[in-house]
Amino acid sequence: MAAKKKPIDSRVDYSLILPVFFLVLIGLYSVYTATIHDYPNKILLVMGQQMIWLIMGGIISFVVMLFSTEFLWKITPYLYGFGLVLMVLPLIFYSPELVASTGAKNWVSIGSVTLFQPSEFMKISYILILARLTVSFKQKYKDGEKDLQEDGKLLLWFALLTMPIMILLALQKDLGTAMVFMAILAGLVLIAGISWQIILPVVGAAVLIAALFMVVFLVPGGKEFLYHHMGMDTYQINRLSAWLNPFDYAGSIAYQQTQGMISIGSGGLLGKGVNVIDLPVPVRESDMIFTVIAENFGFIGGSIVLALYLILIYRMLRVTFASNNLFYTYISTGFIMMILFHIFENIGAAVGILPLTGIPLPFISQGGSSLISNLIGVGLVLSMSYQNSLSQEKAMEKHFKYPKKKSGAKTASKA
Numbered sequence: 345m346a347a348k349k350k351p352i353d354s355r356v357d358y359s360l361i362l363p364v365f366f367l368v369l370i371g372l373y374s375v376y377t378a379t380i381h382d383y384p385n386k387i388l389l390v391m392g393q394q395m396i397w398l399i400m401g402g403i404i405s406f407v408v409m410l411f412s413t414e415f416l417w418k419i420t421p422y423l424y425g426f427g428l429v430l431m432v433l434p435l436i437f438y439s440p441e442l443v444a445s446t447g448a449k450n451w452v453s454i455g456s457v458t459l460f461q462p463s464e465f466m467k468i469s470y471i472l473i474l475a476r477l478t479v480s481f482k483q484k485y486k487d488g489e490k491d492l493q494e495d496g497k498l499l500l501w502f503a504l505l506t507m508p509i510m511i512l513l514a515l516q517k518d519l520g521t522a523m524v525f526m527a528i529l530a531g532l533v534l535i536a537g538i539s540w541q542i543i544l545p546v547v548g549a550a551v552l553i554a555a556l557f558m559v560v561f562l563v564p565g566g567k568e569f570l571y572h573h574m575g576m577d578t579y580q581i582n583r584l585s586a587w588l589n590p591f592d593y594a595g596s597i598a599y600q601q602t603q604g605m606i607s608i609g610s611g612g613l614l615g616k617g618v619n620v621i622d623l624p625v626p627v628r629e630s631d632m633i634f635t636v637i638a639e640n641f642g643f644i645g646g647s648i649v650l651a652l653y654l655i656l657i658y659r660m661l662r663v664t665f666a667s668n669n670l671f672y673t674y675i676s677t678g679f680i681m682m683i684l685f686h687i688f689e690n691i692g693a694a695v696g697i698l699p700l701t702g703i704p705l706p707f708i709s710q711g712g713s714s715l716i717s718n719l720i721g722v723g724l725v726l727s728m729s730y731q732n733s734l735s736q737e738k739a740m741e742k743h744f745k746y747p748k749k750k751s752g753a754k755t756a757s758k759a
Contacts, residue, residue, distance in 0.1 A: 382629065586600075610639060629709070
């Protein structure tokens with residue numbers, strides 16, 4: 345008896361979709377609450393845009409889920425090249441007002457209309473190209489044959505693919521996004537099996553440079569030195585100063601940070617209730633969205649959000665472990681590192697343990713580029729699960745197919 349082919353929906357990993365669904369719902373509620381209090385005359389526009397982005401992201405995610413491994417492998421270099429082209433656009437088409445307020449040229453704007461942030465989509469292309477490179481390298485050098493020299497070659501290739509992105513981000517003055525790419529790279533370096541003899545000196549040098557930077561920043565005259573001789577921007581100096589001593593600058597450069605911290609603390613254990621916001625927090629609909637959740641639902645509400653992220657990451661890890669495809673394994677690793685860094689940086693900045701960098705909270709913050717990019721990443725992991733199910737179905741077909749031929753042969757011999 346031949347195995348019956350299953351419908352498409354039976355191959356969809358709903359346990360992966362479920363936490364994303366709840367996070368998106370929390371996001372819609374939080375964006376609505378922030379907007380109705382801060383920009384009540386724009387509520388229909390903001391919520392309409394968010395719904396359109398959500399629908400677009402969902403459709404693209406579904407299409408990506410159906411991509412075969414071969415197709416994804418073939419289009420990866422083109423996606424990387426296209427992503428680099430897109431990242432040039434903010435340097436040409438930008439809003440001077442937006443640049444003045446954020447200090448970065450990371451959004452494509454035409455006139456007064458802000459369109460999208462190319463670096464959000466480049467994150468996905470970057471994950472794909474690093475995954476493809478690592479698989480190609482692994483196929484060339486089998487386990488046991490690779491030495492420090494070959495690890496160095498792989499790191500060199502990583503650097504060559506990363507450098508154009510870092511240059512463009514430096515021109516855009518977008519340090520926060522650059523840190524996300526570094527987190528993705530760190531995850532791929534670790535899972536690629538690069539020798540610790542190379543990793544430890546690099547990490548040690550990075551820690552030493554960071555420590556030296558902080559010493560220079562804190563000594564008298566250090567900020568002036570970094571500004572005049574190292575080319576550090578004023579807004580970056582202000583953000584670090586606001587992070588280190590927020591309540592010393594509560595009325596000026598640290599206003600957003602301190603207001604966010606007070607807002608989160610005022611929520612207490614259970615929060616103030618649905619749609620209750622007492623404190624003004626700048627840009628709370630995007631970068632500071634966690635303050636809305638904490639003020640409305642308190643420590644319990646914030647914990648539920650973190651639990652949903654943990655469930656999502658756990659499900660992605662389960663799908664990764666179930667896959668025998670290295671390409672998908674590296675893709676999943678890169679996406680998990682990207683999500684983890686976004687969560688850590690966004691919530692860490694909101695509670696004051698990290699400086700503000702403008703990193704959105706995945707699936708929750710307002711903004712189309714981030715939401716669609718994250719949903720594409722989910723689509724890639726769903727594609728991994730989908731291909732696993734297809735492989736199992738093919739194995740079952742073979743299992744039922746071959747015995748049938750044997751049985752027919754026996755019947756013929758008896759006749």
